[in-house]
Amino acid sequence: MNVSIRMIGIATTVFWIFVVIFAVSAMYSVKDLRFEFGEPQASVTSEGKMLLSMPITIVNTGYYNIRNFNVTTLIFDAENMPIVQGSTSVPIIQKGREITTSHNITFSIADLLQKSERYLFEDVALRAEERIGLWAAEVIPVEARANISLPWGAPLYNFALGTPQYSAYNRTHMRAEIPISFENHAFFDLACNVGVRMFDDSSRLLGAGATSVEALQHSAYDGSLTMYVPVPTSDTSMTSGYFEVNFASSLFSFGPMVIHYG
Amino acid sequence: MVKAGNNSKSFAKTVAVKAVKAAAKGAIFYLAYLVAWTFISPLSDLVPGLQQTIEAFVMVYFVLIIVGEFASGSIFQYFFSAAKILFVIGYMMYTLNGGVFGITIENVSLMVDLRLFMLIAVVLGLLGLAKTMLQAVSYMSEKAEPKLV
Numbered sequence: 534m535n536v537s538i539r540m541i542g543i544a545t546t547v548f549w550i551f552v553v554i555f556a557v558s559a560m561y562s563v564k565d566l567r568f569e570f571g572e573p574q575a576s577v578t579s580e581g582k583m584l585l586s587m588p589i590t591i592v593n594t595g596y597y598n599i600r601n602f603n604v605t606t607l608i609f610d611a612e613n614m615p616i617v618q619g620s621t622s623v624p625i626i627q628k629g630r631e632i633t634t635s636h637n638i639t640f641s642i643a644d645l646l647q648k649s650e651r652y653l654f655e656d657v658a659l660r661a662e663e664r665i666g667l668w669a670a671e672v673i674p675v676e677a678r679a680n681i682s683l684p685w686g687a688p689l690y691n692f693a694l695g696t697p698q699y700s701a702y703n704r705t706h707m708r709a710e711i712p713i714s715f716e717n718h719a720f721f722d723l724a725c726n727v728g729v730r731m732f733d734d735s736s737r738l739l740g741a742g743a744t745s746v747e748a749l750q751h752s753a754y755d756g757s758l759t760m761y762v763p764v765p766t767s768d769t770s771m772t773s774g775y776f777e778v779n780f781a782s783s784l785f786s787f788g789p790m791v792i793h794y795g
Numbered sequence: 796m797v798k799a800g801n802n803s804k805s806f807a808k809t810v811a812v813k814a815v816k817a818a819a820k821g822a823i824f825y826l827a828y829l830v831a832w833t834f835i836s837p838l839s840d841l842v843p844g845l846q847q848t849i850e851a852f853v854m855v856y857f858v859l860i861i862v863g864e865f866a867s868g869s870i871f872q873y874f875f876s877a878a879k880i881l882f883v884i885g886y887m888m889y890t891l892n893g894g895v896f897g898i899t900i901e902n903v904s905l906m907v908d909l910r911l912f913m914l915i916a917v918v919l920g921l922l923g924l925a926k927t928m929l930q931a932v933s934y935m936s937e938k939a940e941p942k943l944v
Contacts, residue, residue, distance in 0.1 A: 534933050537929075538926055538929050538930055538933065541922060541926040541929070542926055544922070545922045545923045548915075549919055549923075552912070552916060552919065557834045557835060558834065560835050560838055561834040561835070561837070564837040564838065669907075672911060672912075673907065673909065673911075673912065674907070675905070675906070675907050675908070676906045676908075677903055677904070677906075678904045679902055680902055681902070
């Protein structure tokens with residue numbers, strides 16, 4: 534009996550030493566793990582989707598490999614509904630190695646607009662949840678979560694059509710100049726076609742016109758659109774009515790949006 | 796009179812030997828703690844209360860080592876040995892929150908899943924407990940055996 538007791542004692546002692554050394558060295562290794570997140574870059578894919586790309590550098594100078602490194606970004610709207618999700622995985626990061634990967638999030642602005650048109654015209658505070666998961670020393674799952682506020686800049690912020698300025702064109706028609714103004718608060722440059730149809734109070738179509746607008750990110754746009762409208766008669770009035778505005782770009786199309794005038 | 800003097804001398808010698816043994820074991824344990832702490836200390840900035848938690852563990856374990864050593868040669872050493880093992884298992888489960896350890900620093904929440912590590916530690920602890928029980932049974936059976944004249 535004494536021999537078996539001694540054997541159990543030796544075995545447990547050896548295993549305890551192994552477990553303690555492993556735990557301590559694994560904890561120490563965490564200190565030598567470094568993550569560097571680069572500046573996110575925005576671009577447009579060939580399918581007309583927005584691509585947000587963030588370079589991530591992982592430096593593992595610890596004693597153990599890291600397995601299943603995963604970064605997930607979830608973006609929620611103001612109502613806390615998920616609108617965008619992107620995930621990046623690295624199966625293994627060897628000890629003493631440095632790995633640079635790119636965390637990509639692709640989303641369609643058209644899909645975003647289906648949820649709400651306010652993303653086009655209003656700046657909205659979104660919530661982003663970053664999840665970083667990894668298996669330290671290949672066996673200890675670790676997960677870190679962070680909530681950050683993500684400001685969404687509207688590409689057509691404060692979009693407005695001004696009062697039409699009329700000038701003579703011919704006997705039957707007049708030239709109408711309609712001022713267009715907005716601010717591009719988005720993180721991408723905007724190039725889109727704006728189509729405007731002008732109606733009077735009795736919903737009679739007076740004229741239509743289109744123009745292409747271009748605005749660099751974080752810049753304001755001031756321009757005008759020209760259309761030809763019939764000279765008013767006794768039964769037509771152009772003092773008040775409404776515009777129907779349509780937007781079309783490689784990233785989204787939206788409309789008609791009704792803006793009253795007069 | 797001479798016999799009583801010899802007995803007290805022998806008792807003092809036994810206690811002295813136990814004290815030396817206890818001091819040696821305590822010193823080795825404390826040395827191991829100091830070495831381990833040099834590796835763990837960088838994490839104390841990240842995990843609030845880590846140092847206090849480990850120090851409390853080390854203190855109680857240290858006391859149990861000393862007391863257990865003084866109780867050696869009696870049945871009580873096995874009680875203290877069992878207490879030591881149960882303390883390790885209990886303290887680990889309590890501080891590691893059942894194996895899933897989580898902390899929140901500013902707006903970053905960190906979760907470490909130590910269930911596998913804890914399972915191994917608990918199994919080793921239970922193995923140690925079984926060994927202590929066998930030792931206690933062996934000790935009692937040796938005591939109960941009639942001595943040959």
